[in-house]
Amino acid sequence: MDIENKILEGSPRHLARAISMVENNSPQKEEIIDALYPKTGNALIIGVTGSPGSGKSTLVDKILKNELKKDQKIGVIAVDPSSPFSGGALLGDRIRMQKHSGNPNIFIRSMASRGHLGGISAATSDVTKLLDAAGYNLIIIETIGVGQTEVEIIELADIILLTMAPGMGDDIQAMKAGIMEIGDVFVVNKKDKDGADKVKKELDYVLDIKYHDNPENKNPIKMVSALNNEGIEELMNSVYNYINKLKKQGKWEDKRKTKIKKELKKIFSKKIHELMDIHINYTEKLDDWVKLLMNKEEKPYSLINKELKSFIKESEIL
């Protein structure tokens, strides 16, 4: 219980320790998260995503600067990919935010994806809970630069800033449908550079078509220069307006409900997997099964059904 109390008291050392425990899947993980869960739900969680080099970290740095004026405690989770070869990672997002590292109201944590594919790491969701319980009322998650399927951030964030920039292959034509869908507020960064207007125009065009019948729901598009700290205040205003609109429409609560639902599903199926692996030992048996199927001594569905039946029987005995 000690570590939970220290986190609630605001000890960065204990918070950082707990984050590692969650990240490392340590045996205390579930206890810590559940003990702190009643204290969560107060933070606004903003996801920042977009192609590599579009300026996400620089933007987060400037959002920090802007939001600090409002007496907030802000937590940042910055995710970078782990190397599939060495398992190591160079966590580089932080460099751009480093001038805030002396500020007691800011807590920045770099996380490696550790083989997880959704643009975040498997532990990111639990880490937001720790920050939330520790009193960080704004949490910003920077994802790995998005390819096309790295959209898991929608399951974590209340609102997503999709960052684009000229000269990054970010013309709309090149964009896969999926990634366009996840943005709540679109940020055209590097407006100081040629081509930013064109990115904005294309975006406008696509969204105008999409929201032809209900233009009031069209997503905001904001042009900023993160590098020069321009347009950040306007961007944040439109973020908060967007949130208020969702709240008025009753969509905010739905969003949070969906989040919890997805999370429960995830925990449930993970647990089932673990159970099965313990009782059926299927990772080990797999090679034997392959042999049986190769020799046509077994058929796929009947084999698996048989194993499942015996699993259920056994677990009833337990």
Added chain:
Amino acid sequence: MSDKKIRILIGKPGLDGHDRGAKYIARALKDAGYEVIYTGLRQTPQSIVNTAIQEDVDFVGLSLLSGAHNSLFPKIVELLKENDAEDIIVFGGGVIPEDDIPNLKKQGVEEIFTPGTPIKDVVDFIESKREKVGK
């Protein structure tokens, strides 16, 4: 397989404006399988220590070319202690005269790597502490 990963902060205190060495070591340690955070140039001891704590690293590697190692390295060790983080292992690298090394070690810098040290020596050093840091 344990889920635990050794995490290392490469910090660059002091005023010198070159970080090729720091970046090189950061990349090499990544290739050796560690999670590495690099602070960027011109960090104060306090910001390095805050970063080490927030990132919950096992090691802080300090890189310095400016010659201020005799004051900056021990300062960082001291600040870690003040923040209940004395279990974080500090090592240093850069242009550091042989004569200064014993004194730095006495003040809590565990190891000093002078220019030209093969990466393997650094990795061996880290591996020799794996148990101590609980990974």
